[in-house]
Amino acid sequence: MDQIRRAVALISGGLDSLLAARLMLDQGIHVEGINFYTGFCVEGHTHAIRERRRTKPLRNNALWVAEQLGIRLHMIEVVEEYKTVVINPKHGYGAHLNPCLDCKGFMVGKAREWMTAHGFDFIITGEVVGQRPNSQRRDALPVVARESGAFDRLLRPLCAKLLPPTLPEQEGWVDREKLLALNGRNRKPQIALAEHYGFRDYAQPAGGCCFLTDASYTKRLSDLWSNRGHRQYDLDDIMLLKVGRHLRPAPNFKIIIGREEGENRYLSGYRGRFVHMAATSHRGPLALIQGEPTAADIDLAARLTARFGQGRHAGMVTVEVTDPHGGSKLLEVVPLASKEISEDWYL
Amino acid sequence: MHRHQLDARNMLCPMPVIRTQNRMATLSAGDILEVRCTDPGALRDIPSWCRINGHEVLDSRTEDGEVVVIIRAGHQVGGS
Numbered sequence: 001m002d003q004i005r006r007a008v009a010l011i012s013g014g015l016d017s018l019l020a021a022r023l024m025l026d027q028g029i030h031v032e033g034i035n036f037y038t039g040f041c042v043e044g045h046t047h048a049i050r051e052r053r054r055t056k057p058l059r060n061n062a063l064w065v066a067e068q069l070g071i072r073l074h075m076i077e078v079v080e081e082y083k084t085v086v087i088n089p090k091h092g093y094g095a096h097l098n099p100c101l102d103c104k105g106f107m108v109g110k111a112r113e114w115m116t117a118h119g120f121d122f123i124i125t126g127e128v129v130g131q132r133p134n135s136q137r138r139d140a141l142p143v144v145a146r147e148s149g150a151f152d153r154l155l156r157p158l159c160a161k162l163l164p165p166t167l168p169e170q171e172g173w174v175d176r177e178k179l180l181a182l183n184g185r186n187r188k189p190q191i192a193l194a195e196h197y198g199f200r201d202y203a204q205p206a207g208g209c210c211f212l213t214d215a216s217y218t219k220r221l222s223d224l225w226s227n228r229g230h231r232q233y234d235l236d237d238i239m240l241l242k243v244g245r246h247l248r249p250a251p252n253f254k255i256i257i258g259r260e261e262g263e264n265r266y267l268s269g270y271r272g273r274f275v276h277m278a279a280t281s282h283r284g285p286l287a288l289i290q291g292e293p294t295a296a297d298i299d300l301a302a303r304l305t306a307r308f309g310q311g312r313h314a315g316m317v318t319v320e321v322t323d324p325h326g327g328s329k330l331l332e333v334v335p336l337a338s339k340e341i342s343e344d345w346y347l
Numbered sequence: 348m349h350r351h352q353l354d355a356r357n358m359l360c361p362m363p364v365i366r367t368q369n370r371m372a373t374l375s376a377g378d379i380l381e382v383r384c385t386d387p388g389a390l391r392d393i394p395s396w397c398r399i400n401g402h403e404v405l406d407s408r409t410e411d412g413e414v415v416v417i418i419r420a421g422h423q424v425g426g427s
Contacts, residue, residue: 037361058388060361063395072400072423075365239359269357 005173006030006120007155008111011073012209013061015202016126016158019193021069023157024124027174031124033073034114035062036107038082039238040211061203068199078110079235086212087231091143096218098210100132101140108148115153122153122168129159130184158182158190211242220246220347227251227291236270240288243267246347247304253291254347255301257308272324277305280330281318284309299333306335349375353382355389356413363389364396367418371402374420379405384414393418 009021011033024031066073085106089099104127111123129138141163145154152167155174160166161181168174182189194202211217220241225231227248240256244263248254258264264286270276275289275298287305289298298321306317312335322328353370355363363384370380382393387409393416394404401421408415 035361037365041361058360058391060364060388060392060395062361063364063392063399066399067395070399073396075361075368075396077362077365266359 004028004030005122005168006032007122007124007168008115008118008120009033009071009124010107010111010126011035011062011065012126013065013203014126014209015187015190015194015199016128016131018065018068018126018199018202019190019197020124020126020157021065021071022197022199023179024174025069025071027178029174031069031071032120033062033066033069033071034111035073035075036082036110037075037077037079038086038103038210039079039235040082040086042209042211065202068202074114076110076114078106081110082106083233094213096213096215097221098212098218101143103210104140104144105147108144108150108154112148112150112153121173122155122166123150124155124157126158127156128182128184128190129162131182211238216347217241223248223254223347227254236273240267240270244285245308247341247345248347249300249304249342249345250297253289253293253297253301255304256288256290257305258285258287271322275321275323277302277319277321279306279309279311279317280320281316282306282309282311282314284311284317299331300336302331302333303336304341306333307338307341309335311335348377348379350379350381353380355382355384355386357385359386360388360392362386364392367393367416368396368400371400371418371420376420376422378420380418380420382414382416382418384416385412387414389414389416 007024007029009017009031011017021031062073085099085102089102091101094100108123115123127136130136145151155166155168158180159182160176160179162183165176169176224237243266244259245257246254258267267286267288270288276286278284278286285308289301302319302321305319311317316332317335319331319333320328321331353366355366363386367382374380390407390409394407397404397418401423403419403421404416405419406417
């Protein structure tokens with residue numbers, strides 16, 4: 001009896017990796033999924049934080065994909081290791097701070113380590129030649145295979161017929177004739193294939209899975225780095241960049257203001273680390289202050305906090321300012337008028 | 348059979364699932380794990396992870412604003 005070959009599939013939660021894994025299952029391959037958490041994944045976080053996004057049930061798309069396929073999914077946190085990819089990408093960034101080619105090489109490399117450690121035979125991804133301008137260019141695909149160390153054990157079922165045969169094809173573990181030759185940015189073939197398999201309600205594809213492709217997020221990250229004078233970060237830093245309004249009225253401090261109850265609740269978890277404030281005379285947001293504010297800066301921050309609460313049109317608002325150790329004081333402030341808030345303050 | 352607890356509060360998706368997965372990898376079949384989270388998505392995600400990995404969800408509920416999921420380890424425990 002032929003040995004059942006085992007493949008580890010990179011599962012992002014999008015349609016392409018779902019289809020790639022399904023094609024392998026059709027060929028009798030034992031497939032298990034792997035999903036990496038970098039800290040920049042759009043998956044889940046903002047949905048979990050913000051109340052108003054609760055129109056759909058919260059779900060993790062990678063888990064949903066695994067359930068659709070009936071495969072195991074291994075979720076691996078790579079926040080620390082991933083910093084080298086973000087901070088100093090060998091192949092540079094895309095349109096924003098997205099190091100897509102280095103990222104793909106990193107993730108396939110981690111999958112290769114996992115494959116070796118668990119006795120699997122090859123790796124599959126949902127990549128399609130020419131679908132992405134950076135990491136899925138025809139000339140980039142061999143770079144990923146080489147730099148990850150996966151070499152010919154990396155199979156891309158959706159476009160394999162356009163690429164040289166890999167080891168699984170050469171050895172007959174996989175029938176190359178049953179693989180696909182998808183090419184370019186047109187999504188219709190994938191959507192038709194999803195329909196064929198009966199996959200519905202899959203996550204909308206293409207480019208939306210990473211905050212590093214988001215212009216406003218990367219503006220905040222750039223501000224964080226330039227303000228600190230170095231390009232390091234920790235998980236809390238990059239999580240906080242996803243939450244609230246961010247304004248920097250002066251180089252020495254920044255204010256993060258919750259936009260609704262879910263964000264206020266999330267920000268309240270950081271009260272022990274930052275000076276924070278909220279109006280006591282009116283309903284309004286929680287605000288965190290990062291940096292080294294002067295007394296005048298605290299007053300300005302209190303006026304901003306009042307501006308974004310229900311007392312914005314009041315003559316005076318009482319704001320409680322609390323330091324990380326719990327010491328607090330009350331300030332009576334006039335809410336800042338809209339015209340007093342410079343557009344340049346917004347990050 | 349042993350009972351264990353995991354505090355995954357103040358973590359956001361997918362960290363509660365990852366912490367649950369990593370803790371389950373240290374348990375024996377039949378052990379019970381109670382996970383407490385504040386991320387409302389965990390109410391769906393942790394049972395989903397359990398289904399695909401062969402563990403039994405004995406209870407899942409929201410209690411005082413926290414998500415509580417109680418899991419019995421299946422036979423497929425072990426590292427990821």
